[in-house]
Structure formats: structure tokens, C-alpha cells
Amino acid sequence: MRSKMFGLSLAILGLAACGKTPPEPASQTSETSETSQQKKITHDTRPRTLIVARASEPEWLNPVAGHQHADSDLAMFRGLFKVNARNELVSDMARDWQVTPDGRIYTIGLRSGIKWHDGQPFTSQDVKFTLETIQHPKNHSGFRKNLSAIREVEAIDALTVKIHLDKPFAPLLSKLRMGLIPKHVLEGKDFNTDKFNSTSPVGTGPFKLKEWKRGEYLILEANPDFYDGRPKLDQVIYKFLPDPNVRLVQLKKGEVDVAEIKPRQIAAIKPGDNIHLEIVDTADYRVMMFNLRDPLFRDIRVRQAIQYATDRKALVQGALLGHGYPAYGPLQYNKISAPELTGPDDDPKKSEDLLATAGWVRGIDGIFVKNGQKLSFPLTVPANDPVRQDLAALLADQLHRAGIEVRIQVRDMSGIKIPTLPAYVLGGGIPGEPDEDVYAYFSSSNGERGSNYSGYHNPRVDDLLERGRITLDPEARKAIYQQLQTALIEDPPYNYLVYLKHIYGVRKGVSGFSPRVFGHGTSPLWNIEQWDVERNP
Numbered sequence: 001m002r003s004k005m006f007g008l009s010l011a012i013l014g015l016a017a018c019g020k021t022p023p024e025p026a027s028q029t030s031e032t033s034e035t036s037q038q039k040k041i042t043h044d045t046r047p048r049t050l051i052v053a054r055a056s057e058p059e060w061l062n063p064v065a066g067h068q069h070a071d072s073d074l075a076m077f078r079g080l081f082k083v084n085a086r087n088e089l090v091s092d093m094a095r096d097w098q099v100t101p102d103g104r105i106y107t108i109g110l111r112s113g114i115k116w117h118d119g120q121p122f123t124s125q126d127v128k129f130t131l132e133t134i135q136h137p138k139n140h141s142g143f144r145k146n147l148s149a150i151r152e153v154e155a156i157d158a159l160t161v162k163i164h165l166d167k168p169f170a171p172l173l174s175k176l177r178m179g180l181i182p183k184h185v186l187e188g189k190d191f192n193t194d195k196f197n198s199t200s201p202v203g204t205g206p207f208k209l210k211e212w213k214r215g216e217y218l219i220l221e222a223n224p225d226f227y228d229g230r231p232k233l234d235q236v237i238y239k240f241l242p243d244p245n246v247r248l249v250q251l252k253k254g255e256v257d258v259a260e261i262k263p264r265q266i267a268a269i270k271p272g273d274n275i276h277l278e279i280v281d282t283a284d285y286r287v288m289m290f291n292l293r294d295p296l297f298r299d300i301r302v303r304q305a306i307q308y309a310t311d312r313k314a315l316v317q318g319a320l321l322g323h324g325y326p327a328y329g330p331l332q333y334n335k336i337s338a339p340e341l342t343g344p345d346d347d348p349k350k351s352e353d354l355l356a357t358a359g360w361v362r363g364i365d366g367i368f369v370k371n372g373q374k375l376s377f378p379l380t381v382p383a384n385d386p387v388r389q390d391l392a393a394l395l396a397d398q399l400h401r402a403g404i405e406v407r408i409q410v411r412d413m414s415g416i417k418i419p420t421l422p423a424y425v426l427g428g429g430i431p432g433e434p435d436e437d438v439y440a441y442f443s444s445s446n447g448e449r450g451s452n453y454s455g456y457h458n459p460r461v462d463d464l465l466e467r468g469r470i471t472l473d474p475e476a477r478k479a480i481y482q483q484l485q486t487a488l489i490e491d492p493p494y495n496y497l498v499y500l501k502h503i504y505g506v507r508k509g510v511s512g513f514s515p516r517v518f519g520h521g522t523s524p525l526w527n528i529e530q531w532d533v534e535r536n537p
Contacts, residue, residue, distance in 0.1 A: 048234035050510065050533050052525065053247040053259035055384065057240040058218070060197040061209065063179030064134050064141050075220055075236060075528050076117075077179025077203035080108060080127070085516050085527075087335065087431045089174055093122065093204065093227075095159070103168030103472045108176075110159040114227045116182050117208040124155035129183035131163070139191040145450065146175045149469075168470045170477060174433035179203060206231040206529040216240060232512075232532040236525075242384050251275060251505045257533065258510065258524065261503040262386055263321040274508040279323065282502050283333035283431040284520040286391055287494035288379065289424045292455045296377055296422070301358040303492050307344035308351035309402035310395060315498050319390035323503060327496035329485040330441070333517065336434050336478050343489040343496070351402050360403075368403040376405035379423045383412045388425040391497055418453040426453070426494070430519035434481050437519075439465050442493060456493035509534045 059065075063077040080094040091097075095109040114122040131153045134141045149169035154162040165172070185202050186194065196202065201209050204227070207220035218238040222231050239255075241247045244262050251259040252273050261269070261277065269275050288306070290297040297303055312326035325333075328343035344350070360368035360375055368375040381392045389410060396406035406423075418424055430437045439446070443465050446452040464484040471477045488494075502518050512531030513524055525531065 048232065048533055049237060050233050050235075050258070050531055051237045051239060051256045053241045053250060053256040054238045055240075055242050055244070055247070055260070057215070061201040061212075062181065062191075062197040063203070064130060064143050064181060065191075065197060073179055074205065074523065074526060075207040076201055076205045076209065077181070078205045079178050079180060080110075080176040081173055082177055083432060083526075085514050087516055089177075089432070092177070093180070094176075097173070103170070103470075104165045106163040106165075106172060107156075108161050108163070110161065111227065112159055114204055115225050116185075116204055117202045117223060118182075118185070119225070120182065120184055121158075122180075122182075122204055123158045124161040125158075126180055126183050127161045128153045128155045129187065130178075130180045133181065133186070133191055136191075141191075143175075143178060145446070146171075168472055170469060170472050171433050171435040174436065179205070207233075207236055210235065226529065228529060231529040233528075236528065236531075244384075244386060248505070251507070254507060257507045259505050261505045263319075263323050263503065264386070264390075266321070266503065269505060275505045276508060278504045278506055278513050278515060278524070280502045280504075280515045280518055280524075281333070282500055282518040282520075282522070283429040284427065284500045284502065284518060284522070285327045285330065285332075285429040286388060286497045286500065287327070287426050287428070288392075288395065288497060289418070289421075289426045289454050289494050290492065291419065291422050291424075291453070292457075292493065293419070294377070294422045296375075299358055300491060301354045302375070303495070304344060305351040305354040305358075305402075306399065306404065306495050307489075307492060308347045308354065309399050309404060310344075310495060310497065311346040311398055312497060313346070314398070315391055315394055318394045319387060320498060320500065323501040325499045327499050329488055329496060330429060330438050331434050331481055331485055333429070333499055334431055334434050334437075334481075336481050337485065341485060348402050355403070362403055366403055367400075367405045374405055375403065376407065377422050378407045378409050379425065380409045380411055380416075380421045381425045383410050385425075387500070388427075392425050395497065419455065424453070425497075427520045429499070431517040432519075434477075435465075435469060438481070438484060439469070442488065454493040458487065458491050461487050461491075 063073045078092050080092060081089055082092040084090050093111055093114055095111045097106060097108040099106050110124060116122060131147060131150060133139055134143045134147055135150065149165045149167055150163060151166045152164040156162050182202050186196055206223050206226040208223050210219040210221040212218045217240065219235060221235045222233060224230050241250065244265065247259040248261065248265050248268060250256045266277065269277065290303050292298055316322060316324045316326060326345065328341050331337040332339055332341045355368050360370045363369040363374065379392055379396065381388045392408050396408055399406050428437055428441060440451040442456050442461055443452060444457040444462050447455050447457065461484065464480055464487065468477055468480045471480060504524050506513055510533050512527065514527050
């Protein structure tokens with residue numbers, strides 16, 4: 001046996017839901033007036049309360065059910081591993097681990113003395129129960145495909161677990177960052193509907209649930225028995241404020257302590273507002289997704305023409321006000337790649353030549369036409385995301401000049417399935433373990449119920465994705481993923497647009513913000529146990 005730690009890591013993401021209907025939460029009162037909400041939240045004078053503005057609300061609180069809200073998961077639930085400020089994978093509830101030379105058996109020792117929020121001890125039985133629960137086909141977990149290589153999980157003793165794989169699986173340790181769930185609470189219960197998911201979660205994290213008022217807020221209180229020491233804060237309150245303008249107003253008024261800021265909002269923050277800005281480099285990209293089920297985008301020359309007609313530097317300046325970078329591929333700011341990656345960019349002549357080769361000719365209004373059909377398509381953007389809307393508007397203008405008509409549709413995305421849209425402005429990207437991002441989006445095995453929204457199917461890409469999973473040598477994996485990026489540029493499922501910088505407004509007196517290269521959906525509260533608040537009396 002040999003000790004081994006892979007030099008790959010993953011930012012803390014809110015993972016996508018598995019696509020099935022989430023369990024209904026227990027009946028809860030729903031007052032939506034801002035006045036009643038502020039009475040509940042802002043009149044709390046305890047000195048150690050952090051109030052965080054969030055654009056979205058969790059679907060449920062079960063960390064392995066899969067949803068798009070990372071903050072409360074990380075605060076309440078912890079995994080065997082985590083990432084540090086350098087995006088390096090390190091142990092969390094794991095003490096040590098060993099891997100056999102063939103990469104098929106992982107033996108993981110657990111830290112002693114860890115307790116669940118109800119005081120029961122955390123043991124190897126909980127690890128085994130979590131992994132087997134995820135794998136059970138009746139349970140709605142978006143993590144199942146991540147663990148498909150696991151053949152058997154053994155609880156050797158109370159603090160040792162052995163994981164047997166059907167084949168080598170290089171990303172395994174990174175996958176084991178997910179929050180674990182307690183066997184003694186959920187065994188024999190319905191994983192999909194139990195009250196654990198909404199009103200009675202039990203984790204091992206630094207905070208535990210105090211109150212959840214649907215549509216308004218979630219309150220967590222400190223766990224005095226947290227294994228890394230009691231957190232500095234007494235409680236954390238998440239206020240659900242989908243409108244970015246409302247978030248900014250409440251931040252300026254001191255009704256929230258932390259909020260994400262959009263580039264165009266920076267100018268509204270004045271020196272007397274007692275707010276400091278944190279601007280962080282990220283691996284978080286925005287793309288225009290091509291739906292390859294649409295006949296228009298099945299022609300690779302049309303997709304490539306759109307790539308060449310896109311001026312990415314202009315998008316960075318116009319939509320992000322310079323707070324970002326041009327994007328050409330999914331791993332450009334991933335530790336396994338390099339930012340110097342380039343691709344088709346701002347070459348209208350090349351774009352026109354590709355369309356001419358594909359049989360398109362300019363119409364009298366300047367838009368290309370083929371067989372009486374205009375080169376025209378709808379591009380959907382979310383109604384609650386002004387940055388994506390700005391990107392779409394600028395991109396549509398660039399493509400119009402190149403003879404391509406884009407009809408922007410701003411929509412509330414509730415209940416809308418992305419694979420039904422011809423084109424969509426999508427977000428993604430992580431700084432660490434590359435498999436987490438590219439396999440989900442581009443493997444043909446994820447085309448029906450997974451995150452391969454574009455219906456992309458490329459045998460060469462499938463082969464590279466599988467090789468990236470079973471190859472254990474870090475340098476060999478790096479070469480594989482560099483080949484993958486090239487393949488995705490040549491046969492594009494997306495038109496990559498920009499990488500964002502994340503911008504946060506933080507009230508003075510709040511400490512604990514620790515910048516690192518964030519990914520899509522990454523919360524600045526990844527180290528929530530280190531945050532603190534000092535308020536003037």
C-alpha cells in the first residue's frame with residue numbers, strides 16, 4: 001500500500017439537481033413583505049450575527065440530494081475532504097488515506113471525536129451509509145454518476161472505511177468532499193421525502209439549523225461541539241433576495257453584511273457607505289450554449305462562424321467593465337491548464353467564409369439566408385441576471401454585424417428545462433478537479449438526464465473524458481485535458497464568451513473573507529467558521 005494525495009482540487013460548488021422533483025418541505029408560514037422580514041432579522045442586536053444576501057434559496061437541506069445552494073450545505077454538513085485557500089485538496093473529517101498501486105482500493109481513516117449535531121458519534125458506518133444511499137436507484141441524488149465506479153464500501157472498524165472500485169477513478173477524493181449524512185437518523189426513512197430534507201437536518205458542520213422561512217430567510221446557529229472548534233459567529237442569516245438592486249440597497253443600509261455586486265453597481269458604492277469591495281479572480285465562465293438537437297447548430301461551420309464573429313475583449317469591457325477575461329475553453333483558469341489558451345476570436349472575414357462554404361448567402365438586409373431561411377435563432381437569458389443580459393445584448397450586436405440574427409428572450413427560468421432551448425447563456429467552471437465540470441457538461445452519457453444540456457456527442461471527447469478519469473498520473477492527466485480543450489474548440493458545444501471576476505460588498509466590521517480563485521457557484525463563505533462581526537455599540 002502507498003499513501004497518495006492527488007494534486008487536484010475543486011472549488012465548493014452548489015451542484016446541479018438530479019433533475020427529479022424535489023421533496024416538498026413541511027408547511028411553513030410565508031410572509032413576503034420586506035417590513036416583516038426586517039423586523040425578524042435586522043432588529044437582532046447580538047454582536048456575532050452575520051447577515052448574508054443570497055440570490056437563490058435552497059430546494060432542500062439534504063447535502064447529497066443535489067441542488068444549487070452551497071452556503072448552508074457547507075455550514076451544516078462536512079465531508080471527508082475539502083479545499084483550502086490555495087484550492088488544494090486536503091483532509092477534513094478524514095485523518096489519513098492510502099491507495100493501492102492499481103488505484104482500485106482506498107482505505108480512509110477518520111478523525112476521532114467528531115459528533116453529529118444531536119450528539120451522536122460520527123463513524124465509518126455513516127460514510128458507508130451515505131455512499132450506498134446515493135447509489136440506490138430509488139433515491140433522487142445528483143451525485144450517483146460521480147460514484148458509479150464504487151463497487152463496495154466496507155466499514156472496517158469505527159474509524160476506518162475501505163472503498164473498492166471497479167476501475168481506477170482519479171477524481172474520487174475530490175468527490176468525497178460532499179457532505180455526509182447520519183445513518184442513525186435516516187436509516188429506514190424515505191430519503192426523498194423525510195423531514196430531514198427541510199426542517200430537521202443533522203450534520204457535523206460548524207452551524208446547525210435554527211429556522212427556515214420559505215421565501216424569506218434561513219437562520220443557522222453555532223455548533224458549540226464543532227470538531228475544529230466553536231465558530232466565532234453566534235449565527236448566520238441568509239436573506240433570499242433575487243433582485244440584485246434590492247441586495248445593493250440593503251447592503252448600503254446595513255440590513256445585510258455581505259452581498260454579491262454586479263459590475264455596473266460598483267459606482268453606486270460611496271466612501272461613506274462603510275462597505276469595502278472584494279474583487280476576486282475566478283474560473284467562472286459564461287458561454288452561449290448551442291443546442292445540437294436544433295438543425296441549425298448541427299452544422300459545425302455555423303457554430304465555428306459564431307465563434308469567429310465574437311469579439312470577447314469587447315464583451316469583457318462592455319458587459320463586465322473590465323472585470324474579467326476573454327474565454328476560449330472550460331479549463332482556462334483551472335489548475336490543470338493555463339490562461340494563455342486561445343481560440344477563434346474576432347475574425348468576421350473567417351466567419352463569413354465559413355458560412356459561405358456552408359451555403360449561406362447575404363440577404364438584402366445583411367442577414368445570411370439559405371434555402372429561404374434566415375440565419376436566425378432565439379437566445380434565452382435568465383431574468384434575474386443582468387450580467388448575462390448585457391453579454392447577450394452585446395453578443396447579438398456583434399453577430400448581427402456578421403450577418404447572424406439573434407432574438408434575445410429574457411425569461412424567468414423557473415420550470416424551464418435548458419435542453420429545450422435552442423441557445424442559452426450558461427455559466428460553469430471550476431479551478432480544481434477538472435472532471436467535475438467537463439464530464440457533466442460534455443459526456444454523451446449525460447445527454448438525457450444529466451447536465452449535457454446541448455446534447456453534445458463527440459466520440460473523441462468521450463474517450464478523453466474517460467481516460468481523464470482512469471489515469472492516475474497527474475502529468476498524464478494534464479495532457480489529456482489539454483487535448484480535450486482543443487477538441488472542444490474544434491467541435492464546439494458552446495461559444496465561450498468571458499471569465500468573470502467575482503465582486504462582493506462587505507460591511508466594515510466583518511472579517512473572515514479569504515480570497516482564492518473561485519468557481520461557478522462558489523460561495524465566499526467557504527471558510528464560514530472563520531468569519532466574525534464586530535459592531536459599534
